[in-house]
Each structure stands twice: as structure tokens, then as C-alpha cells.
Amino acid sequence: MKKTLYFLHRRAFLQRLILLLSIAIAGITLLQSDEFDTPSNSVQKDNSTEILKFSDLADSLYDAYKLDSSYYYYNRAKLLCNPKINTTDYVYALYSMSQIKYDQGDYITSEAHATEALPYLKHIRDPKHASILYNQLGINYSNTYNYSDAILYLTKAIHLKSSTWRRYMALNNLATVYMDQHRYKEAEQILFILSTQKRTSKYEDIDKDNYARAIDNLGLCYFRLGDPEKALRYVNEALKIRLSLSSEYEYSLVGIYRHLCLFYMKTNLKLAKEYALKSHKIATKIKILTDRISSLSLLIKTSEGSDLKKYSLSYIKLIDSITHARCKTKNQFTNIKYISRIDKTENLQLKAQKAENELELARQKRRNIYLYMIIVLILSLIAFVYFYLKSKGTKQKDDAVFESEIRISQKLKDELTNDVYHSLTFAETVDLEKRENKERLLNNLHAIYTKTRNISKENGSVPTNENYPASLKEMVSGFKTAELNIILNGFDAIAWNELEKSKKIILYRILQELFVNMKKHSQATLVSLTFKNFEKKIIIIYSDNGVGAYNRSIILKNGLQNVENRIKTINGNIIFDSNSKTGFKLSFNFPK
Known part of the structure; x- marks a missing residue:
């Protein structure tokens, strides 16, 4: 264990270990993140571009009064929508399909489409979508004589925090429902307030159209209340405004001409018929079946003879076509439901696949958590070992300095203190005028100087450059006598130039301590120092003919513990020859 800690203590090894672990962690993290991202990317498909393409095409067809084709492409857009992701597009497609069915007089299917969109309104922040849908449901219920639900949804639309002109439109529709219920006074109160508000948005044409609808309905309301003068004034003003608008608002003229027909039916039948014809012409052009039926009904009431027969046949034919269209719609709706069922089946399969992927992701997350915990544990362990070794290294350095100080102090005490004391005593007690005494004192002082210089050399800095071999030889030669x-x-x-600096210094100190130990304890007259290269190691054999050391305990007591410790710091080994009877021998080796 001790050898392992010394090995780990090597700075180069620790740096390589941390670098390798960092690369491994980065690679694993990148791999895990790739695996983590792959399933989620494959589960969902973004159909936004195709949805927008079909919706735009359906809008264009609707503006061109091609209602069947428009309905088809709105349905295509709807089928591509994921209600949880493409919520706004999904609601828009359903509302538009509901509007087309309303225009075609199929109020049941219109209601079904609008109701299907209701649950998704809570996921849309913009209140305009709720306003459009509530208005659509309101006029749907009104046309099926479900006035209570009509009032409920129109009231909801009014209380939304939507734009002013949308609330204006909802109030107008609510007044129409009141008139259908013969609640003319309540309708008149609402419509009169609306007639005082000409600007409710930044769009002038929309404001004009909404205002014209309000005063047109107010005129009809006054007509029902028995005030034809006011009725004509408001309806004519509405007609004037509507005629000033672009062809985009041509559909709005159908209702005004129908109302004017009603006004003149008892007083001017010919004029009433003219207005009925105008209403029928526009209704036929824009292909709104309910408006065509209403205008044909007025033409029957204002016609005689062949015209009466012609319009009656047209009316019957139109009713038949509506019945046929509703049957067709029913079949189409059945087909759509079948397609939707297939779509739902596919969605269920996708959901199952998604659930499986999510389960795999959950497992992957758990694996990632375990992996990160292991990584954190490893890094914590590395950090602990690093700081432990650093702390231990610092302590060892401090201990080494302390030991060096004690050793130097002991050496000064052992080798110099007595010599200095005896020299001082000698100088005080003898006559230095005598030549022999003077020479003896000088010899003593020279010996003190030599010992001081040797101690300084033993603890001085070691050159590690190209002068190292010469310095090492000089140090060894210094012990020669x-x-x-x-x-x-x-x-x-x-x-020697290929050897690391730290190894040069440690080798220098080891040999220095061996020679100092030899000089103090062995009484040797011959020392042999052999250097060898063996594979990737340097081997050094020391031997002398001094007093031998017969066991390891004696060797350690004789001051060679430092030698063993120093060799271990460079991952080396030392071998003592305890069997030698004629002297002392040891060998040590370390990596190059």
C-alpha cells in the first residue's frame, strides 16, 4: 500500500489519470446525450408546413365560393394536426369546416365541428379563437331554434377579453336572436347602442360592414315594431354603406335586399320583387343555400303566372338538392369519421410507440443518474487522493526540512561544538607565543573550517545541468584520504543528461549519506562504487571493507533509514547484503 501511494504521488501519473478520466467522462456524456436525443426526435413529426399549405389553399377556395373543395382541404389540414401541438391550426380548421356547413344549411354537422373544437380553446391564449367559435355556435343554435344555447354562447363571446369589434359582432348576433324570439324591445336597445359606435377597430371596411349590419338589423327591428319610416331610413343607410364596400363584402347585400323586399311587399309589389331578385342573384353567386332559399321564398310571394311556377320549381329543386347534399354530407362525414378512425388507430400506435420510447428514456435517465453518481464519486475520490497526497507531500517536505535541521544541528553539536570549545580553552590556557602552540591552534582552526565546509557541502544545492557528473565525482572524491x-x-x-533532475538530486544525496555513514561507522580503507545499465533501470552497487552490518536493525540504527526512504521516492529498491563477513555491501536500483 505504501509503495502504491508513492507511485500515485508522482505528479505526471496523476495528471495523466485526471486527463484520461476527463476524456472518458466527456465521451460518455456525449454518447449518452446523443442516445437521449435520438428517441425524442424520432417520435414527433412537424407537419406545420403542410398544414399551412392546405389551410391557405382552403382559404383561397372559400373566398372563391368553392365550398366543397374548401371543406376538403380544411379537413386535410385537420387530419395532419396533432391537437396537442398544432392546437391553433386544429381549432381553425374545425371552425372553418363548421362555417362551410353553416353556409350550406347543414347546421347539425356545423355544430358537430364547432363542438369538437371546444375542449382545445383552453390551450390557446388568444381569445379571438374562442370568440369566433362561440359566435358560430350561437348562430347555429339560433337557426335550429335552440335559442337558450344560442344566447348562452353569444353571451360568452361578449364577455371575452377580445377585441371591441368582435364583441360588437357578438352583440349584433344576440340582438338577431332576440328578434327571432320576438323580443324586439330588447333587440332595439342593443342595436341602438351599436348604431352609435361607428369605429371599433383599426380596419375601416370591417367597421363599416359591422355598422351596416347593426343599422340594417335596427331597421328590421323598427319594421317589426310598426315604425316603417325609421325602418327605411336605417336600412337605406345600411345599403348605401354596403354598396361603397368592395366585392369582398357583397354577401352582406343579400340580407339588406331581403329586408327591403319585406318592407315594400304590401305597398309596392313590383319594387319588392326587384329587391328579391337582387337578393337571389347574389345568393346564387356566392352559393349560400340558406340565402337562396330565403330569396326564392320572397320571389314566390312577389310573383305571378309563369314566374311563380318557375320560382316554385326552382325552390323545390333547391330543397331537393339540399336534401341530396345533406345525404352526401352524411356519407362524406361517415367517410371522414372512417378516416379519422384510421387516423386514431395510427395515433394509438404512435402513442404506444411514444410510451415505449418514454419508458426507454426514463430508463436511460436512471442510467445517466447512476453514471453521473459514479463519475462524481470517482472525481471525489481523485480529489481526495490528490489533496491527501498533496497534504502528505507537504508534511513530508516539512518533516524532511525538520529532520535536516535536527541532523545539521546534531552534526554541528557533535563535530564542531567540542572542537570550538577545546580550541578556545587551548587558546586561553597556553602560551601562544610558542611556535608549537601556535601551530597546534592553527591546525585546530583549519580542522574546524574543513568540517564546516563539509557540512555546508552536504546540505548545499546540487547542480542538475551538464556539470552534474563532475559535481558527483567531486563529492565522492572529497571523502578520499x-x-x-x-x-x-x-x-x-x-x-547522466537523460536522467530526471529529481533523480539526480536524490542519487547525489544517497551516495553522500552512504559515504558519511561509512566514514563515521565502518573504519573502511577501501570503497568500491559500481554503476550499471540494466534494461530500463540504473543499478548502483556499493561495498567497503569496513566493519560489517549483520542485520537490518543495526543498519537502520546506523543512519541508513534516510537512504531507504530517498530511494523509495523515485520508485526504487534497495538490497542489503547482511551475509557479508568482511565488510558492508548494498545495491539499489531505480527507473531511468
């Missing part, structure tokens, strides 16, 4: 011979073998075979 007349009584001690030192032999170096294979020194020049080592590529």
Missing part, C-alpha cells in the same frame, strides 16, 4: 581509497566503475557508461 591517504587512509581511504575509492574506486569508481562504469561511471561514464551512464547517460
Whole structure:
């Protein structure tokens, strides 16, 4: 375990480990994010472009009074909609289909389409869609004589926070319902207020059309109340406004001409018939069946002879065509329901697939959570080991400094204090005028200087540049004396310049401590130092002929614990030859 911690303590290894883990985490995260995104992208398909294309085409066909074709493309748009995603487009398609069926006199189907859209209004912020739908339902119920529901939905439209002109239109429709119920006074009160408001929006033509409808209905209301003078004044004003508008508002003339026909039916039958003809002509052009029936009914009432027969036959034929159209619509509606059923089946399959994908996503999320927890745990462990080793390294450095200070202090005490004391005592007690005493004192001082210089060298900085081999040789040679011979073998075979700086320093200190230990304890006269290259390691063998060390405990007590610790810091090994009877021998190795 201790060897492992020393190995981990190497800065290069730790940096590589963190880098590799970072790359692995980034790769896994990218892979997981790709996998995470793939299912959600494949589940939903955006049909917005096709929906818009069909809706625009249906709008154009409706403006051209091609109602059947328009209805077909609105339905195509509706089938492409996902109500939860394309909510506004879905409601718009249903409202438009409801309007077409209303124009064709099929109030039941019109109501069905409008009712189908109701649940989705709560998902649309813009109140204009609710206003349009409530108005549509209101006039639908009015035409099927369901006045209570008509009033309910029109009142809802009035209370919406929509634009002023939309509330104006809802009030106008509500007044019409009151007139259908013969509640003329209530209708007259609403319509009179509306007749005082000419501008309700920023669109002049819309304001004119809405105002003309209001005063036209007010004129009809006065006619029912028995005031023909007021009735004609308001209806003629409405006619004048409507004639000034573009052909886009031509449909609005149908009602005015019908009302004028009613006004003149008892006083001027010929004029009444002219207005009935005008109403029928426009109704036929715009293909609104209910308006055609109403205008034909007036033509029958204002005609005689062959014209009466002609219009009566047209009326019967039109009623037959309506019956046929409703049967056709019923079949078409059945077909649409069949298509919708198929669509629902496909949607159910998609929902099942979506549910399966969502389940897989949930599993993937859980796997991601576990993965992130493991990553966090690993990073936390790395951080802990890093800071632990850093703290331990700092402590070891502090301990090493402290030990060095103690060692230097002890050395100064052991080697210099007594010498200095004896030299001072000698200088105070003897006559220094005598030559032999003076020379003895100088020799003592020189010995003190030499010991001081040696201590300084032992603890000074170690050169790690190209001068390192020479410095190492010089340090070893410094221990050579007349009584001690030192032999170096294979020194020049080592590529000293390729060795790391830290290893150079540690090797220098190890050899230094070995020689110091030898000098203090071994009484050797010969030291051999051999350097070898073996595979990817450097091997150094030290031997001397001094007093041998027969067991490891004696060696450690003799001050070689530092040597063993230093070698371990460079991932090296040391071997003591405890069997030597003639001296002391050890070898150590470390990676290049």
C-alpha cells in the first residue's frame, strides 16, 4: 500500500489519470446525450408546413365560393394536426369546416365541428379563437331554434377579453336572436347602442360592414315594431354603406335586399320583387343555400303566372338538392369519421410507440443518474487522493526540512561544538607565543573550517545541468584520504543528461549519506562504487571493507533509514547484503 501511494504521488501519473478520466467522462456524456436525443426526435413529426399549405389553399377556395373543395382541404389540414401541438391550426380548421356547413344549411354537422373544437380553446391564449367559435355556435343554435344555447354562447363571446369589434359582432348576433324570439324591445336597445359606435377597430371596411349590419338589423327591428319610416331610413343607410364596400363584402347585400323586399311587399309589389331578385342573384353567386332559399321564398310571394311556377320549381329543386347534399354530407362525414378512425388507430400506435420510447428514456435517465453518481464519486475520490497526497507531500517536505535541521544541528553539536570549545580553552590556557602552540591552534582552526565546509557541502544545492557528473565525482572524491581509497566503475557508461533532475538530486544525496555513514561507522580503507545499465533501470552497487552490518536493525540504527526512504521516492529498491563477513555491501536500483 505504501509503495502504491508513492507511485500515485508522482505528479505526471496523476495528471495523466485526471486527463484520461476527463476524456472518458466527456465521451460518455456525449454518447449518452446523443442516445437521449435520438428517441425524442424520432417520435414527433412537424407537419406545420403542410398544414399551412392546405389551410391557405382552403382559404383561397372559400373566398372563391368553392365550398366543397374548401371543406376538403380544411379537413386535410385537420387530419395532419396533432391537437396537442398544432392546437391553433386544429381549432381553425374545425371552425372553418363548421362555417362551410353553416353556409350550406347543414347546421347539425356545423355544430358537430364547432363542438369538437371546444375542449382545445383552453390551450390557446388568444381569445379571438374562442370568440369566433362561440359566435358560430350561437348562430347555429339560433337557426335550429335552440335559442337558450344560442344566447348562452353569444353571451360568452361578449364577455371575452377580445377585441371591441368582435364583441360588437357578438352583440349584433344576440340582438338577431332576440328578434327571432320576438323580443324586439330588447333587440332595439342593443342595436341602438351599436348604431352609435361607428369605429371599433383599426380596419375601416370591417367597421363599416359591422355598422351596416347593426343599422340594417335596427331597421328590421323598427319594421317589426310598426315604425316603417325609421325602418327605411336605417336600412337605406345600411345599403348605401354596403354598396361603397368592395366585392369582398357583397354577401352582406343579400340580407339588406331581403329586408327591403319585406318592407315594400304590401305597398309596392313590383319594387319588392326587384329587391328579391337582387337578393337571389347574389345568393346564387356566392352559393349560400340558406340565402337562396330565403330569396326564392320572397320571389314566390312577389310573383305571378309563369314566374311563380318557375320560382316554385326552382325552390323545390333547391330543397331537393339540399336534401341530396345533406345525404352526401352524411356519407362524406361517415367517410371522414372512417378516416379519422384510421387516423386514431395510427395515433394509438404512435402513442404506444411514444410510451415505449418514454419508458426507454426514463430508463436511460436512471442510467445517466447512476453514471453521473459514479463519475462524481470517482472525481471525489481523485480529489481526495490528490489533496491527501498533496497534504502528505507537504508534511513530508516539512518533516524532511525538520529532520535536516535536527541532523545539521546534531552534526554541528557533535563535530564542531567540542572542537570550538577545546580550541578556545587551548587558546586561553597556553602560551601562544610558542611556535608549537601556535601551530597546534592553527591546525585546530583549519580542522574546524574543513568540517564546516563539509557540512555546508552536504546540505548545499546540487547542480542538475551538464556539470552534474563532475559535481558527483567531486563529492565522492572529497571523502578520499591517504587512509581511504575509492574506486569508481562504469561511471561514464551512464547517460547522466537523460536522467530526471529529481533523480539526480536524490542519487547525489544517497551516495553522500552512504559515504558519511561509512566514514563515521565502518573504519573502511577501501570503497568500491559500481554503476550499471540494466534494461530500463540504473543499478548502483556499493561495498567497503569496513566493519560489517549483520542485520537490518543495526543498519537502520546506523543512519541508513534516510537512504531507504530517498530511494523509495523515485520508485526504487534497495538490497542489503547482511551475509557479508568482511565488510558492508548494498545495491539499489531505480527507473531511468
